[in-house]
Amino acid sequence: MTDLVEWLATQTDDRELAGAILSMAAAGVEIGAVLREAPIAGQTGLAGSDNVQGEAQKALDVISNDIVLNHLRKNPAISILVSEELDEAVDLSIQGRFNIATDPLDGSSNLDVNVTVGTIFSVLDAAGGLLQKGTAQLAAGYVAYGPATSLVLRVMGDTSVFTLDAGGRWVQTVVAAKVPEASGEFAINTARERFWDAATTGYVKESVAGETGPAGKRYNMRWVGSMVADIHRILMRGGIFLYPLDSETVSKGGRLRLLYEANPMAWLVEGAGGKSTTGRKGILDVEPTGIHQRVPVILGSAEEVRRVEAWYARA
Numbered sequence: 001m002t003d004l005v006e007w008l009a010t011q012t013d014d015r016e017l018a019g020a021i022l023s024m025a026a027a028g029v030e031i032g033a034v035l036r037e038a039p040i041a042g043q044t045g046l047a048g049s050d051n052v053q054g055e056a057q058k059a060l061d062v063i064s065n066d067i068v069l070n071h072l073r074k075n076p077a078i079s080i081l082v083s084e085e086l087d088e089a090v091d092l093s094i095q096g097r098f099n100i101a102t103d104p105l106d107g108s109s110n111l112d113v114n115v116t117v118g119t120i121f122s123v124l125d126a127a128g129g130l131l132q133k134g135t136a137q138l139a140a141g142y143v144a145y146g147p148a149t150s151l152v153l154r155v156m157g158d159t160s161v162f163t164l165d166a167g168g169r170w171v172q173t174v175v176a177a178k179v180p181e182a183s184g185e186f187a188i189n190t191a192r193e194r195f196w197d198a199a200t201t202g203y204v205k206e207s208v209a210g211e212t213g214p215a216g217k218r219y220n221m222r223w224v225g226s227m228v229a230d231i232h233r234i235l236m237r238g239g240i241f242l243y244p245l246d247s248e249t250v251s252k253g254g255r256l257r258l259l260y261e262a263n264p265m266a267w268l269v270e271g272a273g274g275k276s277t278t279g280r281k282g283i284l285d286v287e288p289t290g291i292h293q294r295v296p297v298i299l300g301s302a303e304e305v306r307r308v309e310a311w312y313a314r315a
């Protein structure tokens, strides 16, 4: 079976780019090991919590960020790190050729209940600076810490899935992921309905109307509350994920972050034949203005994303 190192050699001749990805994969292995034993260590995942000895604990978000930082510090090819957990970008190596943007622990509100969380990352050419459109990404990926630990990766071509084996080796388990064109599942936080815009309300109403409604088919709703888990399900069996702009998030530009949540996920989903949009334009075409910029996120099965786009075109 193909492993990660062998696969990377088929995707790029640039050994330093492959090395940057391997550094993030190694950080994922270490974060996974910490998460696996976190309840034994008394790590509840809550910032400022105490362990069984009554000692103050660092939040797992901070620990995960430190692990990423340690791995990237060891790699001279990394110039700058942008992280959800760090207000400012961190300079790592002056000669570094790549910038990395990461959400070191996504879905951390799920930690206390042992539900899948993840690490998301995007790799950019350092020469282009920090604020580059998603189309400029050199590679992107995420690690999903679930029943199995999965690494989902795309350099320029297809999106592939690797599974961590008992010996710590990433084994390729999906060669070219394909998000089904059509689907009967949508993922949105419906508790926010009162804040939604007309397009979101229209799309969801049409979907829940079922076989006799305008969509002409029955839908199911799924919402893990951990983007990595929701996107992984969509990547493997289709569906659509929506965190649209709503009246409560409009002043911030949305909920999810462009550089280390929306862009890498859009890159991976599009590499698997899916689509992504803010509702008004492709996520990968959004010009970033700040490292922690937020953006509306709609992505998944192409047919469903097109239905949402049609609602935005009308609204």
Ligand SMILES: O=P(O)(O)OC[C@H]1O[C@](O)(COP(=O)(O)O)[C@@H](O)[C@@H]1O
Residues within 6 Å of the ligand: 084, 103, 105, 106, 107, 108, 109, 189, 225, 226, 227, 228
């Ligand atoms: O609290 P809500 O509205 O369900 O939002 C859930 C979303 O927020 C996030 O948890 C944000 O990510 P972080 O956990 O990294 O802050 C996403 O993973 C998830 O899709």
Ligand SMILES: [Mg+2]
Residues within 6 Å of the ligand: 103, 105, 106, 107, 227, 261
């Ligand atoms: Mg996140």
Ligand SMILES: [Mg+2]
Residues within 6 Å of the ligand: 061, 084, 103, 104, 105, 106, 107, 108
């Ligand atoms: Mg996070």
